[in-house]
Amino acid sequence: MAAVEFQNVGIRFGEVPVVRDLSLIVEDGEFVVLVGPSGCGKSTILRSIAGLAAINEGDMRIGGERMNDADPAARDIAMVFQSYALFPNMTVAQNLGFGLKIRGEARAGIARKVAEVAAVVGLSDHLHKRPGALSGGQRQRVALARAILRRPGVFLFDEPLSNLDAEFRTAMRAEIVRFHRNQGASMVYVTHDQTEAMTMGDKIAVLAPLAAGHKANLMQYGTPDEVYNRPANLFVARFIGTPRMNVMTLPVDGGTVRFGSQTLALPPAAAHLGKVVLGQRPEHLRLAATGSESGLAGSVEHIENLGHEMILTLATDLGPLILREARSAKVPSLGQQVRLVLDPDHVHLFDPVSEQRIE
Amino acid sequence: MTRARRATLLSYAILIIAGFASIFPILWIIGISLKTQADAFAMPPKLVFVPIWDHYAKVWADATFIKGFLNSLFAALLGNLMAFAIGIPAAFALNQKRVPGRATILAWLLLSYMLPEFLFVIPIYGLFQASGLYDTVFGLALVYQTFTLPFTIWMMRAFFADVPFALYEAARLEGAKSWQILLRVYLPMAAPGIAATAILNTIRIWNELAIALGLTFDKAQTVTLAVAAYRGYAAIDWGALSAAAITSILPMLIFAVLAQRQIVGGLSLGAVK
Structure with missing residues (x-):
């Protein structure tokens, strides 16, 4: 069963179309990277999976079920934000336990699950700290741990490495790929960095901005090798590869x-x-x-x-x-x-x- | 002397003059409150004198003044409670992007805040007489909402706007309802803002005179009216008037010293936005 499926999806901001005629399938367990320049709609597409951006046309399914209008909390997804979106007034433990607490779990259960997931991402010694006292990489791990805790069918990542310095980005890239292998869950990952796209994705969706006159956003959808070695059009040929073709x-x-x-x-x-x-x-x-x-x-x-x-x-x-x-x-x-x-x-x-x- | 040094000296000189100009009247009144009537009006002014505490003793034993003091305290408490009970959810809602007519609502609130408060007294006088709210602290706090509520909404909205929207979205994804997000994320993060707003509201209510003059008579007289009451028909009791004025400043002074940082934060927030 497909993890996420877009069928002729269109998204508008007011009167301005941002996504048009998008059809794309993320298979179960696949790591799909949405890549493209600013304004290509990649973040909007990701946010529409999460329920943070409304879909105007077409159907979006998660796990086979139509989810266009479902509540974000009911979509079996977890998202890692670009800014990590950690609650600064809460400790790491409280940040991780927030969702469980909202969903009314018992205290003992929350503490156990938080401790487990903290051990997985190596945060056990930092549970009492607030996000402000953590390094960029540690915050990134808290955000990741919060996502893991939800045990979602689909992980969503919105440019999670763009706030890190170059050296650390490479390390984190490997960590997320390893994480994907261990979890086996489906992942949709947004980036503007084509190196990230090439090195991380099972498949890459190259997207172009509608504002530049393209009829639809999706320029090519394939494995990194396909996209690199057989670019479907000039846009992909120019966008993928450093230095450029x-x-x-x-x-x-x-x-x-x-x-x-x-x-x-x-x-x-x-x-x-x-x-x-x-x-x-x-x-x-x-x-x-x-x-x-x-x-x-x-x-x-x-x-x-x-x-x-x-x-x-x-x-x-x-x-x-x-x-x-x-x-x-x-x-x-x-x-x-x-x-x-x-x-x-x-x-x-x-x-x-x-x-x-x-x- | 370098230019930078000259500039520093100049700014200190200006600050000292400005500081003196603002504190001089208060020192003068403290002086009067501690002098006998004869000393208070001696010419040239007596800078060295034997302080007397008679005026303070008189004021602090005056039931009317004590009542006014307590009434103001209640009015400030009640006024803030009402303002926050309505203002916090309103500001939270107005901070969301999808409120139709948001700009208009905010402009109207600002307009209401800017109107002279005495404008409300005459129409509301009749209403209060008929409804039994006349000369009650509750009625007073209610009318104070004409300025505390818009101010609270504007301030809280500015503080809420500082909370990154991604936090709202992250909480939504975790299944939190709007009121839970407000309670668990926005309010804790805007706590300094709440403190600053409460302080500024309280100062405004504490110093209010016109509405209290129009809408109270006896039971709900506020501290400002109690101070003014020492200005009798036949004579002005300058000593007691000064002692009452200084006493009425005290709570706000203590408040301001304790919460200096929040007040400056709240004020500069308005300046930058």
Whole structure:
């Protein structure tokens, strides 16, 4: 049974549509990441699962049951907020026990459950403290523990790592993934950080803002590999991957396109077009051997040294292109003239009008 | 002397002058309350004198004054209770985004707060006479709601607005009802705000004269009226008047010293928002 199912869902803020025609299924036990730029509706979608944002059209089901108008407390979900939303006037123990107390559980039962969950997330020594006395990571754990206590069918995370510093974020990322493996519950996780999306999700839903002219929010829904290796459209191609995919619009001539002196044959679906958008990831673009006349001429404009690899920005007739080169290779110097060669096996083609992928 | 030092000296000079200007009348009245009538009006003023406690003894033994003092205490207590009983839920509701006509309601409340209080006395006089509320502390506290209630709602709404909305949502997800969220999350977090509002309400009620003058006669006379009562038809009892005035300041003074931080917090909140 699907944990969460959206069927043609639309959400408006007043007259302004924020989510349109969303159909998406989160399978039982799956970790799904909703990713996209600001305004793409990712948080709104998450909040609609929780019952904090009203659904105007379509159906949303949790565990097979239609939950469009159900009370937030009756949805079998738990949410970890971006700000953690811990009650500052209560101790950690009181924060954790709040829901149980509201639901009228006996004191002894609350104390036992709180102690259990605190042990799970390593907070046993902090139960008497108030959130203000905790570090960012500890607050994060309190928020997580509060969610665990509810034993929900679905965990919802709203950018829970964005308030943490970079080093700690990586550690917490692993912790949440491990947590997912241990709990086995379904999780929906919102982030604007595509690295988080790629590293954490079983599946990624890439979302685009309606305000940018898209007909629907959902651009692609698939595994990280699918989304990275076979982006369904230009939006996904540009959004997923750091550095971004190189994208250039090239005229089609006799079923081929030219990249400098390099000629590429197009598949039948693209051969009849006047122009085609060609994409290639920085790690697939190659420098030609010195003295070679193949490929496209360019000059090295900027070098980013990351230690294990170099990221080169090259000025070419087709605009700036990014190339990723292992540090072991011979690296050109700034301003040096080089030639670039496309890897024909890793070319992505898109229709310039519809922006959809061409196979 | 550096510029920064000059600026510091200047600001101290201004503060000392301002402080002296505001405390001088009070010192003067304390002086009168401790002097004989002859000393009080001696020219030039007598700065060194033998203090007498006769005026205080007279005032503290005066049943009318004691009654006025207690009436004001009850009026302040009752006025605050009414204001919070209605104002807290109202502010909580008005803090939610989905209240239709929220801005209009708030503007009306502010308008009511700004109207001169004497405006209410004449129409309410007849009403109170007919309903038996005339010359009762309860009636007085009721009329005081014309300013304490809007003030309480505005203040509490500002304090509630400081509570992150995610806390409301988190509590909702845990199954808490609105009243539980108000009681367990908002009220504890806004506790300093409640204290500040109560203090400011009390000061306003304590110092109120016009409404008390119009709507009480004997039983429910307040402390301000009791002080004014020493201004008789034939003569003014300056000593007793001063002693009564100083006595009436005391509760608010003690209050203000004890709760200084809350008052400043409450006042600066209004200034920033």
